[in-house]
Amino acid sequence: MLRRFAAVIVSLLLAAADLSAQDHHEHHGHRMSSDVSGMTMNENTDRLPSECAEISGHVNLTVHAGRRHAEGRPGAMFGFSDHVFEAGPCSLVTVTLVNDDEIRHQWMIHGLPRYLYPGGMFHLETAGGTRRSGSFIVPGDARTYLVHCDMPQHMEKGMKAQLLVGGGSGDLWAVPGTSDAFRREDYLGTGDAWAALGIFIATFLAGLILLRRA
Amino acid sequence: MSRFFKHRWLLLAALVGLVASFPPQWYPDAWRIELSQWLGAPAYRALPESEPAAPRSVRAYCPEETPDYRAEYNIAGVRISASPVCQADNPWAVAAFVRGTNQVGPEVLMKSGLAPDTVEKGADLDGDGDPDEIHIRLEVAELNGASPESSEPVMQFEMAPGIKPGLWVFTPRYVGMATENFESLRAREGIRAPSPAIRVEQGDRVLITLENTHYMPHTLHLHGSDHAFRDVSGEGNDGVPIASELPIMPGQSRTYELQLRNTGTKFYHCHVQPQVHVMMGLQGLFIIEENRPDNWLQTLNIGAGHVRASSVGVRAQYDREYDLHYTDVDAELNSMIQASNDVRTVTESMHRRYDVTEATSDYFALNGLSFPFTFRESLVLTKPGERIKLRVVNGGRDGMGLHTHGHTMTVTHRDGIASPPAARVTRDVVWIAPAQRLDLELDTRNDGIGAFGPGIWLFHDHGSRAITSDGIGPGGHISAIVYEQELGPDGWPRTSGVSWDPFFTEAYYQRRLPVWEAYAPGWFGEAGSDGRLLLRIILMAFFLGLFLALLMDSARRA
Numbered sequence: 001m002l003r004r005f006a007a008v009i010v011s012l013l014l015a016a017a018d019l020s021a022q023d024h025h026e027h028h029g030h031r032m033s034s035d036v037s038g039m040t041m042n043e044n045t046d047r048l049p050s051e052c053a054e055i056s057g058h059v060n061l062t063v064h065a066g067r068r069h070a071e072g073r074p075g076a077m078f079g080f081s082d083h084v085f086e087a088g089p090c091s092l093v094t095v096t097l098v099n100d101d102e103i104r105h106q107w108m109i110h111g112l113p114r115y116l117y118p119g120g121m122f123h124l125e126t127a128g129g130t131r132r133s134g135s136f137i138v139p140g141d142a143r144t145y146l147v148h149c150d151m152p153q154h155m156e157k158g159m160k161a162q163l164l165v166g167g168g169s170g171d172l173w174a175v176p177g178t179s180d181a182f183r184r185e186d187y188l189g190t191g192d193a194w195a196a197l198g199i200f201i202a203t204f205l206a207g208l209i210l211l212r213r214a
Numbered sequence: 215m216s217r218f219f220k221h222r223w224l225l226l227a228a229l230v231g232l233v234a235s236f237p238p239q240w241y242p243d244a245w246r247i248e249l250s251q252w253l254g255a256p257a258y259r260a261l262p263e264s265e266p267a268a269p270r271s272v273r274a275y276c277p278e279e280t281p282d283y284r285a286e287y288n289i290a291g292v293r294i295s296a297s298p299v300c301q302a303d304n305p306w307a308v309a310a311f312v313r314g315t316n317q318v319g320p321e322v323l324m325k326s327g328l329a330p331d332t333v334e335k336g337a338d339l340d341g342d343g344d345p346d347e348i349h350i351r352l353e354v355a356e357l358n359g360a361s362p363e364s365s366e367p368v369m370q371f372e373m374a375p376g377i378k379p380g381l382w383v384f385t386p387r388y389v390g391m392a393t394e395n396f397e398s399l400r401a402r403e404g405i406r407a408p409s410p411a412i413r414v415e416q417g418d419r420v421l422i423t424l425e426n427t428h429y430m431p432h433t434l435h436l437h438g439s440d441h442a443f444r445d446v447s448g449e450g451n452d453g454v455p456i457a458s459e460l461p462i463m464p465g466q467s468r469t470y471e472l473q474l475r476n477t478g479t480k481f482y483h484c485h486v487q488p489q490v491h492v493m494m495g496l497q498g499l500f501i502i503e504e505n506r507p508d509n510w511l512q513t514l515n516i517g518a519g520h521v522r523a524s525s526v527g528v529r530a531q532y533d534r535e536y537d538l539h540y541t542d543v544d545a546e547l548n549s550m551i552q553a554s555n556d557v558r559t560v561t562e563s564m565h566r567r568y569d570v571t572e573a574t575s576d577y578f579a580l581n582g583l584s585f586p587f588t589f590r591e592s593l594v595l596t597k598p599g600e601r602i603k604l605r606v607v608n609g610g611r612d613g614m615g616l617h618t619h620g621h622t623m624t625v626t627h628r629d630g631i632a633s634p635p636a637a638r639v640t641r642d643v644v645w646i647a648p649a650q651r652l653d654l655e656l657d658t659r660n661d662g663i664g665a666f667g668p669g670i671w672l673f674h675d676h677g678s679r680a681i682t683s684d685g686i687g688p689g690g691h692i693s694a695i696v697y698e699q700e701l702g703p704d705g706w707p708r709t710s711g712v713s714w715d716p717f718f719t720e721a722y723y724q725r726r727l728p729v730w731e732a733y734a735p736g737w738f739g740e741a742g743s744d745g746r747l748l749l750r751i752i753l754m755a756f757f758l759g760l761f762l763a764l765l766m767d768s769a770r771r772a
């Protein structure tokens with residue numbers, strides 16, 4: 001009897017702890033569920049985009065995030081394990097974000113239809129060393145969506161990616177491993193300029209001599 | 215020979231034209247005096263008209279983004295005093311910092327924007343009614359940084375109209391987007407300069423986890439606050455890479471431990487390449503309050519400024535408390551993070567090309583902002599007859615002579631150490647060395663010594679540079695002691711001097727507006743150009759060209 005009573009108390013406490021640990025809110029119209037390890041915003045597993053008659057398929061994406069994924073990309077500091085994702089039109093996409101760092105990272109996609117996703121976004125956020133999954137349904141037209149980590153300077157220093165739905169509508173700028181930076185430095189020293197000047201002078205003089213001979 | 219003869223007249227005509235078009239105002243003075251003896255002074259010729267005032271866009275003085283933040287609140291059992299300036303601090307964030315982000319309900323946490331573990335409060339170790347286990351989580355944010363996609367800075371934080379230097383700050387951990395929204399480049403509320411003021415209680419067991427979200431190595435050095443050189447596990451705890459431990463690499467975190475036996479206004483900053491990192495903004499106030507019963511502290515004060523939930527000890531002695539954090543910016547250094555998006559190039563320019571021994575400061579901020587934005591939030595408000603505590607830190611490169619109009623200040627503490635009452639000095643200029651903290655007391659009784667009565671009384675470094683923004687005044691960190699009766703309903707002081715429209719115009723700080731145009735239109739406007747002088751110069755150029763061409767032609771033929 002006492003043990004059963006204790007078990008009831010424990011389960012009640014656990015339920016209360018669970019309630020307080022997992023908060024579900026409406027914030028600025030966003031649907032958000034959060035806890036100490038992170039946050040999921042605007043998850044959607046059943047509401048279809050207007051052009052979709054049904055969910056066409058299920059795409060599972062496991063994405064690692066962290067500094068180690070910038071290795072081999074000179075000048076960058078953060079990265080995802082993949083920077084290009086693909087999904088068929090009207091498919092249900094489940095993203096599992098695995099955070100390999102000891103700091104916060106995000107997987108945030110923009111440009112989704114606002115009547116389903118407030119602000120046009122779906123967002124996963126993970127504290128360091130945690131993982132988190134969430135799902136959303138993509139529209140039916142061929143389009144490229146921006147994916148990034150919105151932490152200050154993380155996208156700029158490597159955490160930019162794209163999701164191609166139905167083959168996409170072309171590449172975005174500055175996707176690591178896929179497309180070039182729009183702004184790019186010269187990476188040349190003064191010695192390089194002198195070399196170019198030397199070659200110019202040599203060619204000019206050689207040309208003069210050759211033309212005089214001809 | 216005949217052609218030379220033909221050209222000779224033309225040559226002569228060009229020479230005459232050249233001499234005749236030469237502007238008389240450029241003749242040697244002696245000639246001009248001699249000429250006037252013969253011909254009298256030349257006729258009056260008006261100076262050029264003033265240029266018409268250029269169209270400009272004047273910002274709203276007070277944008278009224280969060281007017282509901284100003285009122286007095288009681289949130290989660292925390293009494294939050296009114297803060298009737300234009301842009302008050304978020305009262306829900308204040309409540310979350312007082313109760314602990316792990317203790318307030320989801321509603322408060324949501325309105326604060328903070329994560330549940332940003333400021334965790336635990337056990338009451340001494341049984342006096344307040345938590346003594348405090349765990350703070352900080353991240354590092356870059357403001358006005360580079361982007362591989364555009365030359366506009368990203369994560370924008372504007373110090374003054376159009377002034378957006380690159381900055382690094384410690385920030386509490388928020389949830390979600392770092393910008394206001396996806397369309398905006400502006401940093402969200404709370405991610406701003408300066409780094410927050412941290413408040414803990416004497417005897418507290420404090421953990422500070424620094425999660426290095428930035429792309430460079432950083433540490434936390436707890437300047438003046440009681441902490442062991444090594445933590446319980448034997449690892450370095452002082453944040454000094456050349457003495458105690460390796461810096462925290464990007465993506466890593468480290469927890470620093472403090473057990474505070476001392477009290478007072480201290481300081482914290484990064485100690486990696488400190489000549490650069492501290493000046494970039496990785497510095498903040500660290501305040502240790504006396505241990506009192508039921509002493510629930512506002513663990514973080516975002517952007518410093520008004521303390522809306524002061525400690526028991528401060529409330530016993532003072533009517534209000536303000537954290538005043540002064541910093542300065544060398545545009546040469548702070549633009550380096552905007553010039554490149556390659557972490558190697560940025561590191562090279564900041565840590566090898568930049569020479570701090572030749573540095574000069576260009577911008578000066580109080581609590582992250584320069585005039586006129588200081589008036590949106592960093593006013594010291596008072597009523598007649600109040601006692602006000604100011605905790606001031608000079609985070610800049612050089613010493614500063616802080617001066618208050620209409621008031622004197624009494625220095626009660628230096629670097630957190632109380633001055634004996636007999637040794638307390640009262641001044642209207644106090645000198646503050648770099649990294650020094652002064653606790654100042656204002657007594658606003660109108661007695662002709664402490665205060666001269668109600669008004670809008672400026673306070674600023676009396677060194678001339680810091681009252682300008684890159685040499686344009688008024689700018690820099692000018693703010694004011696303002697009596698509440700002088701405030702409008704939007705928290706804006708009802709000044710009776712000149713219009714502030716120019717100061718809320720980007721063009722003013724880009725040196726493109728005449729300084730007194732707003733109240734003396736016409737008199738000190740931009741002088742137009744002298745069309746007649748220009749015509750003479752064009753004619754001169756024409757005749758000179760003609761003359762030289764003819765001369766060369768003649769020489770060739772001769």
Ligand SMILES: [Cu+2]
Binds near residue numbers: 150159
């Ligand atoms: Cu990230």
Ligand SMILES: [Cu+2]
Binds near residue numbers: 431487491
């Ligand atoms: Cu640093």
